[in-house]
Amino acid sequence: MKQGWRQRLAERRIRPGDGRPLPRFRWWQLFSRSLFLLNTPAADYAVDVRHGGDGRDGEVRARLYRDGLQQALSKMPAHFPVEGGVIEVEAGGFGMKRCHFVTTDGAERLLTPHPASAQGRRARLEQTRPGLSRSIAVVSTALVLIGVTCALLQLIDPISQIPPIREAFGSFESPLRLPLWANISLGVVTVLGSTERALRLRSSWLDSIAN
Structure with missing residues (x-):
């Protein structure tokens, strides 16, 4: 329904x-x-x-x-x-x-x-070089997982310092504090990972968070 x-x-x-x-x-x-x-x-x-x-x-x-x-x-x-x-x-x-x-x-x-589109070229790689294709797929998913995890850890820290949230749940101190250049680099590789997943039409809620 x-x-x-x-x-x-x-x-x-x-x-x-x-x-x-x-x-x-x-x-x-x-x-x-x-x-x-x-x-x-x-x-x-x-x-x-x-x-x-x-x-x-x-x-x-x-x-x-x-x-x-x-x-x-x-x-x-x-x-x-x-x-x-x-x-x-x-x-x-x-x-x-x-x-x-x-x-x-x-x-x-x-x-x-x-066949001339990015999705078509990615599909051709999967057909002609299946081993390489699987390796790229694993790496792209790992990049997205790492990027989302690092971003969430750094995001929860300031949110937990808001008084009503701190009083209700306590504060959270992120074990991860990256410099600006590292955060920018992390964002770039996360975008690359999600883009590769989109070429295979494998985007999910994980990529929505990355976006």
């Missing part, structure tokens, strides 16, 4: 497309654009997301193309009803969180990323 309510709300955000053709993917759009493809017996679909937002209002929208022509667009999260199911699209602070085709019987699969 909850999922149905969310889907109905998302479908109300859908607006008709203008019928223009799908723009070609350019190399300089590597990290600013995500393009996913779905081939079905009924039609060929594409989902195009510009992470910088639309020029007129800055809103990040998903655009659905059917057989190369724009059929619909929607704010995030987007649910596009198509033959045999629905395409669910969601973006996060570091890129895409979800772009899946969910069939009417509940089965789901990830749309195929365009």
Whole structure:
């Protein structure tokens, strides 16, 4: 029931497309654009997301193309009803969180990323160099865990000094006090880790905290 309510709300955000053709993917759009493809017996679909937002209002929208022509667009999260199911699209602070085709019987699969996109290049690395891909995935998750843990330890300290909180729970003195340059470096590597996870559409609540 909850999922149905969310889907109905998302479908109300859908607006008709203008019928223009799908723009070609350019190399300089590597990290600013995500393009996913779905081939079905009924039609060929594409989902195009510009992470910088639309020029007129800055809103990040998903655009659905059917057989190369724009059929619909929607704010995030987007649910596009198509033959045999629905395409669910969601973006996060570091890129895409979800772009899946969910069939009417509940089965789901990830749309195929365009080979020239960052997601497509990351998927190709996973196929051609699985060992290296797994190592990168482990390192990126570790970087996010370390970054979030260090940030929380330093954040809890000043919060615990607020009088009502200190009286109710006591104060907490963080064992970790990093200089400014170390905090900046930690933030950079955490962003890199979350970005790599987003390329695999593996973002979670952990990356939301990092954001």
